[in-house]
Amino acid sequence: MAAVSNVVRVAMDDSTDVALAAAGDRQAFERLYQTHANRVFSLCARMSGSRTKGEELTQDVFVRTWEKLPQFRGESAFSTWLHRLAVNVVLNARKTEGKQASRTEQNDEDEERWDQVARAPMHIERMDLADAISKLPAGARKVFVLHDVEGFKHEEIAEMMGITSGGSKAQLHRARLLLREALER
Amino acid sequence: MTSSNMTCEAFDTALPDYLEGTLDDSRRASVERHLSECVRCTSLLRDIENISKQAAALPDMVPSRDLWQGIEARIAAPVIPLAARPERQRRVVPAWMGVAAAALVVSTAGITYTLTARSFGGAQTRIAPIAPRDTQAQANTSETPTSPVDNGGAGTPPVAATNSAKTTVPDRTLPPVSLVKATATDREHSDQVYGREIDMLQNIVSQRRTQLDSSTVAIIEKNLKIIDRAIEQSRAALAKDPASRMLDQQLTHALDKKVELLRTAAMLPANT
Numbered sequence: 001m002a003a004v005s006n007v008v009r010v011a012m013d014d015s016t017d018v019a020l021a022a023a024g025d026r027q028a029f030e031r032l033y034q035t036h037a038n039r040v041f042s043l044c045a046r047m048s049g050s051r052t053k054g055e056e057l058t059q060d061v062f063v064r065t066w067e068k069l070p071q072f073r074g075e076s077a078f079s080t081w082l083h084r085l086a087v088n089v090v091l092n093a094r095k096t097e098g099k100q101a102s103r104t105e106q107n108d109e110d111e112e113r114w115d116q117v118a119r120a121p122m123h124i125e126r127m128d129l130a131d132a133i134s135k136l137p138a139g140a141r142k143v144f145v146l147h148d149v150e151g152f153k154h155e156e157i158a159e160m161m162g163i164t165s166g167g168s169k170a171q172l173h174r175a176r177l178l179l180r181e182a183l184e185r
Numbered sequence: 186m187t188s189s190n191m192t193c194e195a196f197d198t199a200l201p202d203y204l205e206g207t208l209d210d211s212r213r214a215s216v217e218r219h220l221s222e223c224v225r226c227t228s229l230l231r232d233i234e235n236i237s238k239q240a241a242a243l244p245d246m247v248p249s250r251d252l253w254q255g256i257e258a259r260i261a262a263p264v265i266p267l268a269a270r271p272e273r274q275r276r277v278v279p280a281w282m283g284v285a286a287a288a289l290v291v292s293t294a295g296i297t298y299t300l301t302a303r304s305f306g307g308a309q310t311r312i313a314p315i316a317p318r319d320t321q322a323q324a325n326t327s328e329t330p331t332s333p334v335d336n337g338g339a340g341t342p343p344v345a346a347t348n349s350a351k352t353t354v355p356d357r358t359l360p361p362v363s364l365v366k367a368t369a370t371d372r373e374h375s376d377q378v379y380g381r382e383i384d385m386l387q388n389i390v391s392q393r394r395t396q397l398d399s400s401t402v403a404i405i406e407k408n409l410k411i412i413d414r415a416i417e418q419s420r421a422a423l424a425k426d427p428a429s430r431m432l433d434q435q436l437t438h439a440l441d442k443k444v445e446l447l448r449t450a451a452m453l454p455a456n457t
Binding site for chain 2: 026029030033034037038039041042045046051054055056058059060062063064066089129130133144148149151154169170172173176177179180183184
């Protein structure tokens with residue numbers, strides 16, 4: 001009961017702060033940041049595979065949110081809208097990075113990193129799931145985080161990432177198998 | 186197909202769709218019969234289901250530092266109204282526009298100096314002291330709040346701004362681009378105000394340099410050099426004729442341009 005009322009209170013606070021922040025109230029926006037920062041950071045860090053990059057991306061997400069907030073119509077929950085925006089910011093950042101370093105180079109780097117993980121000596125302490133996710137190849141990691149951690153559907157992931165639904169399913173399965181391999185060791 | 190006909194390889198192929206629940210009834214039945222007989226595949230399915238469950242229950246992560254300060258610094262910069270342009274055009278900032286604008290500043294400064302020297306003949310002009318920035322912002326609220334024209338993506342906003350695209354948004358309280366009134370005589374005080382603001386913005390821009398597209402950085406730096414040259418020339422002219430109000434205004438205008446450009450750069454989304 002307390003948990004339910006807490007959820008209601010948070011939702012109500014959100015809507016008030018969203019309206020205030022959309023009108024330019026920075027304090028209200030800071031409250032929204034405090035409420036959602038950890039979730040957004042988790043998404044950014046897990047999708048990028050780096051805490052440092054995740055922090056940079058989190059800042060970008062909230063600056064973008066501030067810019068876009070006047071356009072928020074409340075057709076979905078603010079948290080849903082924010083997370084979608086966060087995913088777009090992360091994916092756009094990755095696309096730009098992909099342009100700077102060729103796709104092949106990026107994939108080779110990811111594969112090499114994964115191979116190093118897979119061949120690591122057995123005496124190394126068993127990896128936990130969060131570590132293993134961060135070491136997945138980029139494509140598989142993004143799909144895994146969006147599907148299994150964030151709960152997006154393959155159709156949504158396909159649309160956001162500009163791939164097919166089948167491609168999303170294949171990447172997810174690959175990610176799960178690679179994670180199993182890493183966690184079993 | 187019977188369970189005995191399904192190999193482990195066939196099970197591996199069917200597994201993603203089985204987990205998605207998208208197999209037809211007969212295929213699903215085959216998979217389940219195979220599972221009832223095969224330890225290897227049962228173990229694989231159990232492990233993958235566990236990984237998915239654990240992933241869904243991962244706790245939120247906490248940033249290692251306070252990110253709000255960086256966000257606040259970026260959103261505190263005034264939003265320069267940008268002309269709405271198609272996405273394709275946004276990434277290409279015509280360099281000639283910046284050059285032309287800066288050239289105009291330089292030539293106007295020169296003309297102004299000449300005219301002022303002739304008209305005033307070095308006469309002292311009394312001008313009211315400048316108001317502090319905050320007071321100014323409050324006093325001029327009708328001028329200050331402007332809203333961004335949404336980029337709709339990660340495109341590079343143009344460096345130059347146009348007045349025609351200005352949109353007033355109530356209480357989106359951002360400080361005015363102009364830090365001091367053009368009528369300010371206290372150059373020292375004015376320089377301190379601009380100096381502080383420019384230092385702060387340059388610090389932000391240099392920190393964000395690696396996040397920005399190299400061509401965007403090049404354009405920003407090129408425009409900054411042009412503006413710096415205009416500032417230098419205005420200062421030189423003002424040194425010869427310190428009483429010139431028009432030269433003072435010209436210098437203020439050039440400093441405003443620098444602040445405006447730095448603020449735009451500080452606000453750019455990463456990797457544009």
